[in-house]
Amino acid sequence: MKFKKLGRTDISVSEICLGTMTWGTQNTEAEAHAQMDYSLEHGVNFFDTAELYPTTPVSPETQGLTEDYIGTWLEKSGKRKDIVLATKVAGPGRSYIRGGEGADAKNIKLALETSLKRLKTDHVDLYQIHWPTRGHFHFRQNWHYDPYKQDRAKALANINEILETVGALVKEGKIRTIGLSNETTWGTQKYLTLAEQLGLPRVVSIQNEYNLLYRHYDLDMAEMSHHEDVGLLAYSPLAGGILSGKYVDGAKPDGSRGSINGDIGGRLQPLQEAPTKAYLDIAKRHGLDPSAMAIAFCLTRRFMTSAIIGATTMAQLKTDIGAADLKLSSEILTEIDKVHREYPMPI
Numbered sequence: 001m002k003f004k005k006l007g008r009t010d011i012s013v014s015e016i017c018l019g020t021m022t023w024g025t026q027n028t029e030a031e032a033h034a035q036m037d038y039s040l041e042h043g044v045n046f047f048d049t050a051e052l053y054p055t056t057p058v059s060p061e062t063q064g065l066t067e068d069y070i071g072t073w074l075e076k077s078g079k080r081k082d083i084v085l086a087t088k089v090a091g092p093g094r095s096y097i098r099g100g101e102g103a104d105a106k107n108i109k110l111a112l113e114t115s116l117k118r119l120k121t122d123h124v125d126l127y128q129i130h131w132p133t134r135g136h137f138h139f140r141q142n143w144h145y146d147p148y149k150q151d152r153a154k155a156l157a158n159i160n161e162i163l164e165t166v167g168a169l170v171k172e173g174k175i176r177t178i179g180l181s182n183e184t185t186w187g188t189q190k191y192l193t194l195a196e197q198l199g200l201p202r203v204v205s206i207q208n209e210y211n212l213l214y215r216h217y218d219l220d221m222a223e224m225s226h227h228e229d230v231g232l233l234a235y236s237p238l239a240g241g242i243l244s245g246k247y248v249d250g251a252k253p254d255g256s257r258g259s260i261n262g263d264i265g266g267r268l269q270p271l272q273e274a275p276t277k278a279y280l281d282i283a284k285r286h287g288l289d290p291s292a293m294a295i296a297f298c299l300t301r302r303f304m305t306s307a308i309i310g311a312t313t314m315a316q317l318k319t320d321i322g323a324a325d326l327k328l329s330s331e332i333l334t335e336i337d338k339v340h341r342e343y344p345m346p347i
Helices: 029-041 065-077 105-119 152-171 185-198 220-228 270-285 290-299 314-325 330-342
Strands: 003-005 012-014 016-019 046-048 084-089 124-129 175-181 203-207 231-234 304-309
Touching: 003 304, 012 016, 012 304, 016 029, 016 314, 029 065, 029 314, 065 105, 084 105, 105 124, 105 152, 124 152, 124 203, 152 175, 152 185, 175 185, 185 203, 185 220, 220 231, 270 290, 270 330, 290 304, 290 314, 290 330, 304 314
Parallel strands: 016 046, 016 304, 046 084, 084 124, 124 175, 175 203, 203 231, 231 304
Antiparallel strands: 003 012
16 A cells, blocks of 8 residues: 655555445444454555535435444544544535535534544544535536636635634644645635635645546646645545446446435436446456556546545455555556547546
8 A cells, every 4th residue: 555645744644545425324333343444454544534424315314423433433443543534524505514504614613523522533634625615516516617606705705714713723733634625726726825825724635526537637636736735535436336337228236326326416327328338348358347447547646645435345345445556557548548538528
């Protein structure tokens, strides 16, 4: 397992990060504990969660269970010092999470205190803003994205308030670093600029979607990562499981994310079928597991700090973690590039 630094800090994280959003719905507490045990034993020191989780499906009745399960594992195992723990404060729109107000000074403080209690720890290593208050193009909103409705002054005031709040929490020892999620280049750069001007915590990472079917990050976000040392934590490296091949030709296996969340957040639609089959064919011809190939591809990207995996079975977890040991040949990468050129954004 390789390790990389979070931004310009001395915090080293494994290039595979254990994602947790299925714990509490698709996975029991015992299964969650088994996943954490196995991951740590096989070199994964980076766990990512959120106050919103689980998300399969999202529900006010189960919200917070994922953090609860991590907390009971930390208490039982005594392994808190062995992991880098990341969680997130929800953005606006979920009425059952503090009225759906999103991230501001009041809500960050309330959210963090609740997360710390659930996680049974006195600090988190990486605290992330789950999605912006001003709006964004992630979660398949890119087709209707309209930044012209945003108020610049309000957006900057919110970013400033977030940074000042996190800065105070860093001084209190409750947070070590700050990260973003579902952000844009403009938003990320504003966080960086304001932090530099005001002497506040610097963003160390950005958690956005990245996979063979969705490679927006290759462009201006990659440039930002290169110049500013803000690495990507890639969520959905398997495009919600599509790249495993389980949904080919309309299949929806019982218990899968597709059977629970319908179109998997807009990903599972006809345009993805042809490129998915093309990537599956590459894996088959080269004798590779398609999930392992998809994750290994993510790890070839120079802006990648860590790829966030998610598994509902131990077999899936073993395959996903094992992708860290898979080196893709130049021939395979060339074939992948050819498919991407033909189908640049099918989801």
